[in-house]
Amino acid sequence: MFFAVICKKSITFAAEYVSLVHEVMKRMKYVALFIVAVLCFSACKTDLTDIEKRIEEIERQGQELADANKKLQEESENLKRQSEELEAEAKKRQEENEKIQKRLQELEDSLNTVEPFLLSMEFLAADNPYQMIENATCTIIGDSAVECRILNITDDKVLIPRFTFQGSVVTINGVEATSGETSFDFSSPVVLSVITAKDIKDYKVYVNAYTGLPSAWVDTNGHYNVANANQYYGGSFKLIASQTTIGSGNAVTKASMKIMGMSPLRWYRSDYAVSTCDDMLPAKNTYIVRFNNSISLFDEPNGQAWRLCPNNNDLTFLHNQIAFYMSSISNLEYTPRMHFVDFFLNKTFFGTYGMVERLESSENRVNVGNDGFILSIGADEAGSTFYTKYLERPVTVLAPGSPSADAVSYASVFVQTAENALFSSNFTDVSTGWQKYMDMDSFVDWYLINEIAKNPDGAFISNCVMNLQVGGKLKMGPLWDFEEAFSNLSQETSSGFLIKNVNWYARLFQDPAFVAKVKERFAYFYDHQQDIISDINANAEYLKYAVLENDNRWNNFAKYKSSSSSDTWVLYGMAIGNMKSWLVARMNWLKKEFDAMA
Numbered sequence: 006m007f008f009a010v011i012c013k014k015s016i017t018f019a020a021e022y023v024s025l026v027h028e029v030m031k032r033m034k035y036v037a038l039f040i041v042a043v044l045c046f047s048a049c050k051t052d053l054t055d056i057e058k059r060i061e062e063i064e065r066q067g068q069e070l071a072d073a074n075k076k077l078q079e080e081s082e083n084l085k086r087q088s089e090e091l092e093a094e095a096k097k098r099q100e101e102n103e104k105i106q107k108r109l110q111e112l113e114d115s116l117n118t119v120e121p122f123l124l125s126m127e128f129l130a131a132d133n134p135y136q137m138i139e140n141a142t143c144t145i146i147g148d149s150a151v152e153c154r155i156l157n158i159t160d161d162k163v164l165i166p167r168f169t170f171q172g173s174v175v176t177i178n179g180v181e182a183t184s185g186e187t188s189f190d191f192s193s194p195v196v197l198s199v200i201t202a203k204d205i206k207d208y209k210v211y212v213n214a215y216t217g218l219p220s221a222w223v224d225t226n227g228h229y230n231v232a233n234a235n236q237y238y239g240g241s242f243k244l245i246a247s248q249t250t251i252g253s254g255n256a257v258t259k260a261s262m263k264i265m266g267m268s269p270l271r272w273y274r275s276d277y278a279v280s281t282c283d284d285m286l287p288a289k290n291t292y293i294v295r296f297n298n299s300i301s302l303f304d305e306p307n308g309q310a311w312r313l314c315p316n317n318n319d320l321t322f323l324h325n326q327i328a329f330y331m332s333s334i335s336n337l338e339y340t341p342r343m344h345f346v347d348f349f350l351n352k353t354f355f356g357t358y359g360m361v362e363r364l365e366s367s368e369n370r371v372n373v374g375n376d377g378f379i380l381s382i383g384a385d386e387a388g389s390t391f392y393t394k395y396l397e398r399p400v401t402v403l404a405p406g407s408p409s410a411d412a413v414s415y416a417s418v419f420v421q422t423a424e425n426a427l428f429s430s431n432f433t434d435v436s437t438g439w440q441k442y443m444d445m446d447s448f449v450d451w452y453l454i455n456e457i458a459k460n461p462d463g464a465f466i467s468n469c470v471m472n473l474q475v476g477g478k479l480k481m482g483p484l485w486d487f488e489e490a491f492s493n494l495s496q497e498t499s500s501g502f503l504i505k506n507v508n509w510y511a512r513l514f515q516d517p518a519f520v521a522k523v524k525e526r527f528a529y530f531y532d533h534q535q536d537i538i539s540d541i542n543a544n545a546e547y548l549k550y551a552v553l554e555n556d557n558r559w560n561n562f563a564k565y566k567s568s569s570s571s572d573t574w575v576l577y578g579m580a581i582g583n584m585k586s587w588l589v590a591r592m593n594w595l596k597k598e599f600d601a602m603a
Contacts, residue, residue, distance in 0.1 A: 234266050
């Protein structure tokens with residue numbers, strides 16, 4: 006438009022200039038005629054030849070002026086034509102701009118009317134070089150959740166996501182997010198919102214580190230190896246929970262603690278993946294972590310000590326878990342809470358562990374009162390011990406931790422009295438026999454779970470736990486240590502009694518009241534075997550990545566691998582399948598035997 010205005014003004018000026026030239030030429034002709042007339046009257050003084058020359062000069066100048074006028078007219082026409090072309094181009098540009106604005110408005114209107122939707126989400130190693138070693142594609146679950154698995158451990162989860170979406174803008178926890186640029190803390194679940202002018206759709210985003218399990222980091226002071234068994238080493242603890250893990254909680258938990266390796270400690274010579282030196286380093290041992298203060302882990306009630314169980318002889322990793330599940334649906338008063346973790350000791354990955362509440366005397370764990378007892382037949386922990394005539398192993402007082410001589414005496418005398426009543430001639434008498442001292446319900450359910458699992462340690466060999474309140478009856482439980490139970494790829498026979506043959510239970514089975522209760526409660530477990538199978542399936546799916554990483558670290562499937570079957574996941578699937586089929590066969594065998602009892 007600016008050029009058009011300039012052109013119009015130029016044309017106007019040229020026209021005025023031409024008009025002026027015409028007027029000048031017209032007047033010059035009058036002047037010429039006047040001059041000629043004067044010259045005619047002054048013939049005596051003026052030469053006619055000179056006058057003619059002057060007239061010719063004047064006519065020549067007039068022609069030049071005419072030529073200039075013609076040129077100006079042509080230039081004026083050119084300027085006018087250019088102005089018209091510029092006006093046409095400006096009008097065309099304006100029309101195109103109006104079309105673009107209209108299209109943009111149509112697009113904006115369409116975005117406002119379509120449903121907001123997250124199309125994809127991922128984390129790239131190039132965007133997150135300090136946290137990631139390879140790209141991770143997230144899974145969008147329905148229209149409300151996103152699950153992401155980062156294939157390495159990091160101290161934090163401040164990450165830059167990439168995403169595509171249908172909508173106007175994306176925010177994460179209320180802050181506008183630019184794909185591939187904006188970083189966010191994913192250590193807790195975040196809300197990703199896809200927004201249009203008319204609607205908002207929220208997605209809960211879970212970022213799981215490494216195998217999808219929580220990771221437990223223990224660093225001893227000075228990073229000293231836990232070299233001596235049954236000796237505590239001070240240090241720090243950090244739990245990085247993955248939000249979708251089973252009961253894991255959301256936060257990163259840090260605490261001061263001390264750690265002890267359980268006897269006997271096993272050692273291995275380091276490989277290149279762990280260290281380039283030839284020092285002896287600990288193998289996958291059992292550890293106890295004791296915090297300086299009572300704290301909550303995994304959103305569980307407060308406690309002070311946890312046990313890290315390696316599950317070295319359990320290819321499924323589920324033997325303890327399934328026993329604890331059966332305990333949770335039983336009549337036993339307390340079931341230890343267990344959570345699977347990826348365990349790191351002094352920055353070294355030590356594989357998949359079961360982190361289990363250590364047995365403590367408290368309202369949140371084994372509630373035996375301030376002066377009660379936790380006792381273990383064949384305990385793997387040190388403590389005050391005593392013996393009885395018929396128990397296969399010594400009994401250790403686990404709680405209280407440093408019992409007085411009178412306390413040990415009370416526990417010892419009570420257990421011996423209960424045993425005397427069990428093996429007395431009138432042991433079936435409810436008032437004077439074993440039931441006066443021993444709790445029927447706990448002895449039955451504890452027996453059945455150990456017998457169903459065919460747990461070798463449950464044959465009063467190792468860690469068979471009892472509890473006793475002062476003034477109360479002796480109770481079996483909580484359950485503990487099922488690593489060797491439920492068979493394995495070796496497929497131990499599903500038939501045969503095991504726990505029934507120990508001295509105490511062999512005697513109990515001579516009491517018809519006890520047998521009747523066993524049959525009643527076994528029917529309950531038999532009817533719930535599909536629930537047990539479902540729990541196996543759910544946990545096997547949960548552990549599928551952890552199993553692979555653990556095997557990469559410890560090669561626990563190595564002896565089962567062959568040219569025809571060397572895939573860890575295949576072998577793990579076989580172990581899970583064998584466990585389930587063995588359990589069904591075991592249930593059926595026991596049902597037949599119990600049904601035949603009078």
